[in-house]
Amino acid sequence: MPIKLHNALSRKKEVFKPLVAGRVGLYTCGPTVYNFAHIGNLRTHLFEDILRRVLKYDGYRVRQVMNITDIDDKIIRDARAAGKSIFEFVKEYETAFFEDLTRLNIQRAWKYPKATEHIPEMIGIIKKLIKNGLAYEVEGSVYFSIRNFKKYGALSRLNARKLKTGDRVDRDEYAKDDVQDFALWKAKHDADEPSWSSPWDEGRPGWHIECSAMSMKYLGKTFDIHGGGVDLIFPHHENEIAQSEGATGKKFANFFLEGEHLLVDGRKMSKSLGNTHTLRDLVAQNHPPLAYRYLVLTAHYRSPLNFTWESLAAAEHSLERLYEFVRELRAAPPQQKKSRNDTSFTGALLRVKKQFAAAISDDLDMPRALAAIWSFVRAYRKNPERFDPHVALKLILDFDRVLGLGFKRIQSTVIPTGIQKLAEEREEYRRQKNWVKADELRDRLLAAGFTVEDAVDGPRVKPR
Numbered sequence: 001m002p003i004k005l006h007n008a009l010s011r012k013k014e015v016f017k018p019l020v021a022g023r024v025g026l027y028t029c030g031p032t033v034y035n036f037a038h039i040g041n042l043r044t045h046l047f048e049d050i051l052r053r054v055l056k057y058d059g060y061r062v063r064q065v066m067n068i069t070d071i072d073d074k075i076i077r078d079a080r081a082a083g084k085s086i087f088e089f090v091k092e093y094e095t096a097f098f099e100d101l102t103r104l105n106i107q108r109a110w111k112y113p114k115a116t117e118h119i120p121e122m123i124g125i126i127k128k129l130i131k132n133g134l135a136y137e138v139e140g141s142v143y144f145s146i147r148n149f150k151k152y153g154a155l156s157r158l159n160a161r162k163l164k165t166g167d168r169v170d171r172d173e174y175a176k177d178d179v180q181d182f183a184l185w186k187a188k189h190d191a192d193e194p195s196w197s198s199p200w201d202e203g204r205p206g207w208h209i210e211c212s213a214m215s216m217k218y219l220g221k222t223f224d225i226h227g228g229g230v231d232l233i234f235p236h237h238e239n240e241i242a243q244s245e246g247a248t249g250k251k252f253a254n255f256f257l258e259g260e261h262l263l264v265d266g267r268k269m270s271k272s273l274g275n276t277h278t279l280r281d282l283v284a285q286n287h288p289p290l291a292y293r294y295l296v297l298t299a300h301y302r303s304p305l306n307f308t309w310e311s312l313a314a315a316e317h318s319l320e321r322l323y324e325f326v327r328e329l330r331a332a333p334p335q336q337k338k339s340r341n342d343t344s345f346t347g348a349l350l351r352v353k354k355q356f357a358a359a360i361s362d363d364l365d366m367p368r369a370l371a372a373i374w375s376f377v378r379a380y381r382k383n384p385e386r387f388d389p390h391v392a393l394k395l396i397l398d399f400d401r402v403l404g405l406g407f408k409r410i411q412s413t414v415i416p417t418g419i420q421k422l423a424e425e426r427e428e429y430r431r432q433k434n435w436v437k438a439d440e441l442r443d444r445l446l447a448a449g450f451t452v453e454d455a456v457d458g459p460r461v462k463p464r
């Protein structure tokens with residue numbers, strides 16, 4: 001099924017066509033390793049993980065590159081405050097970042113290049129920009145001249161009148177109204193600042209140039225998809241396009257995919273509001289990391305998602321119910337032959353398969369994909385005798401190649417018949433409203449290591 005993706009360059013859903021048949025070059029902006037990633041950053045990386053999983057599910061070979069920013073204003077500031085070298089300082093957060101990815105079942109990219117290991121490539125691009133009349137030197141620093149790059153602002157639809165040409169901005173990150181010439185190379189100011197030699201003064205690269213250098217080095221001058229979060233559209237992605245296309249004269253990325261913000265209690269995350277959570281904070285509150293992954297899947301990547309502790313608990317509950325379904329399928333005996341040929345059963349399987357594929361191919365519509373799975377779970381529960389549980393399990397595990405919710409790890413647990421009988425006896429007492437007896441049996445089940453949940457279709461026994 002052809003995949004449609006919303007291209008931020010055209011602001012339309014377009015049918016995805018790769019440059020080389022069967023292959024996708026994907027660049028995604030990575031972390032600045034000066035702190036733990038917050039759950040908003042991780043939402044972006046989860047969306048990018050879904051993107052690559054959907055492409056792989058459709059048969060593409062995906063080469064994903066994600067940069068690690070190990071030098072920028074914030075790193076220098078915080079390393080200095082911690083009394084550490086920048087290399088020592090970033091190490092801890094880099095390790096923590098990969099731990100977070102693992103816990104969220106985010107598949108590894110092909111490469112994670114580091115900024116400090118690609119200084120010569122950045123200098124090469126800056127030299128080309130100067131040669132092409134798009135960059136100029138001032139006291140050992142080099143700036144990009146936005147006035148000379150006609151396409152500047154095309155991605156973020158900046159109003160040309162707002163461009164303050166001739167003014168320069170030195171900071172790596174700046175406000176939306178600072179539409180000014182930005183630094184490609186920054187001359188060294190303080191003696192204790194990390195620096196590299198260059199054709200200009202000794203110094204360090206600006207933040208934006210690293211993504212141009214590392215994406216093009218590994219994926220070529222033009223590649224298929226560039227991903228990131230909406231907060232990076234201006235200035236970061238805009239500057240990446242200007243630097244890359246200004247140096248090569250070729251189109252940079254065919255598609256730009258931008259994931260929406262995560263809100264916390266309806267507000268933007270900020271240090272001053274104290275609502276910035278990390279994955280570690282969620283785990284400290286006893287929530288499994290994959291509950292957060294499930295929560296992220298419940299919103300389309302182009303819609304804002306509101307995080308609350310209640311929404312996380314609800315996601316955890318839904319995920320647990322899906323795990324329970326997988327356990328049930330694993331524990332079920334194979335279905336009899338006659339039912340397997342039941343056409344309505346085949347129809348239900350085909351329907352969910354089609355619905356799932358249609359949803360993920362439509363600009364990664366994961367909420368719709370989840371809805372298809374839930375309607376299948378309901379259909380199965382209604383008439384389990386009509387389904388072959390092993391075929392259903394195969395299908396669910398196949399969907400998990402995209403969902404990444406860890407269904408493979410969920411093992412069946414065989415409930416001993418004696419335990420099942422106790423649970424049914426307890427159910428009988430409940431029906432008679434004999435709560436004392438029912439509670440007594442629940443305690444016996446607990447003592448034997450099982451819990452019982454009262455579902456509409458009868459008691460559900462699980463190991464503790």
Ligand SMILES: [Zn+2]
Nearest residue numbers: 029030211236
């Ligand atoms: Zn970037």
